[in-house]
Structure formats: structure tokens, C-alpha cells
Amino acid sequence: MRPVDLAREHGLSAQTVRNYDDAGVLPPTARGETGHRRYTPLHAQALRAFLALRRGHGHRQAVEIMRATHRGDTESAFRLLDAAHVALVAERATRAEVAAALGSLSTAPPTTPAGRPLTVGELARRLGVHPATVRTWEVAGILRPGRDRATGHREFGPECVRDAEIARQLRRGGHPLSRIARFVTALREAGGTEALSAFLDAWQDRLTARGRDLLAGAARFDAYLELPG
Structure with missing residues (x-):
């Protein structure tokens, strides 16, 4: 497959795929006699895993997870995955504390x-x-x-x-x-009260969305790890 073949599925440019390749998001890539990159279904799955991880972890951390995986350091990759969930748990606790604190404040x-x-x-x-x-x-x-x-x-x-x-x-x-x-x-x-309620509801919605994004990214990443290298 060509860079454009991987890019088309996600609405990306071929150059973006090449940039991801150079950044270590994709596994090592073979090149043809002309020097052009030759991608396989494994690369396509890696790109899907990265884009799914990026929704919950952000671009930089998703890159680090994929880099660690491709250099054989899965322990570091899992530490990064775990850290995101720990941070989400902490933010949930913070939201509960803020809700209690704001609830005790008279408007x-x-x-x-x-x-x-x-x-x-x-x-x-x-x-x-x-x-x-x-x-x-x-x-x-x-x-x-x-x-x-x-x-x-x-x-x-x-x-x-x-x-x-x-x-x-x-x-x-x-x-x-x-x-x-x-x-x-x-x-x-x-x-007063309407703004307080809307603020806390929006925060909770963001936490829920991020939690689901982390789960979806982990599922896609796990499926990638199951593939034969």
C-alpha cells in the first residue's frame, strides 16, 4: 500500500502518514526499488490504533505509546496507558470535591x-x-x-x-x-444556580467522553498488539 492508501480511510494527507511513519507511530517500513514506502495491513492497523489512542491520550502521549511499542518496550507503553486512567480518576475526584465546595457556597x-x-x-x-x-x-x-x-x-x-x-x-x-x-x-x-449546574454537568460530560475515548483507544491498541509482527 502507498501512503495515500492509508491516509484515505481517515481523511488524512499522504504527507501526514509519512510524518507519522517518521515519528515512529508506524512499525518499520520497507521501501521498494524506487525508494517509495511500502505499507502493509499491519501499518494500517497501527495507524488505526494511534488515531484511537490520540482521542483519549492526546497527540504527544499517543505517539509515545506507539514509539515504545515499536521499540519493544511494551512496559513503558502500558505505564503511559495506566497513567492516563490514574489522571482521569484523580480528575473525577477533583470534580466531586469542587461540586461539594461550590454547592456549599451561596450564590x-x-x-x-x-x-x-x-x-x-x-x-x-x-x-x-x-x-x-x-x-x-x-x-x-x-x-x-x-x-x-x-x-x-x-x-x-x-x-x-x-x-x-x-x-x-x-x-x-x-x-x-x-x-x-x-x-x-x-x-x-x-x-447563580443555573450556571453552577451547567458547569458541573459539562465537566461530567467531558470526563465521561474522555473515559470512553480511553476505553476505545485501549481496545484498538490491544487488537493491534494481537497481530503477528
């Missing part, structure tokens, strides 16, 4: 000392973070503090305090600032 603005806005330092102490972290969240669009008319200093009112507490929980869950900013914006627009 109504919390009270502040003496009913006045907090300074950057006061908010940082309340959250147990560095003041620079609070400023970073502001730059990312997570917090929208007011300004004291006389001094120009930032003032963090009850809604800012609520948003900061939510940001702290989500950062502990490993969420990037851009996603937290989108979530907090949705929370403001939805009035």
Missing part, C-alpha cells in the same frame, strides 16, 4: 466586615492567597472591583468576594483562568 453575595468593601490585602487574607493572586484574577476578568473615588484604590464588594471564593475553589480543581472567567461571567448572568 448570593457574602457579607463583609462592617458591610464595607474589602481591600486587596483583606480579600487575600480572607481567601488565604497572595495579594498578587487577587490582582491576577482581576486581569483575567474574574473579578471586577470598584474604585475608591478619593484614593483610587480597589474595593472588593460582596459580589467580588463571592466570585473570588469560587475562583479559589476552581483553581484548586486545576481549571485555567480563562475557563474560570467564563464560568463567573455565566454565573453573574444566570443569577
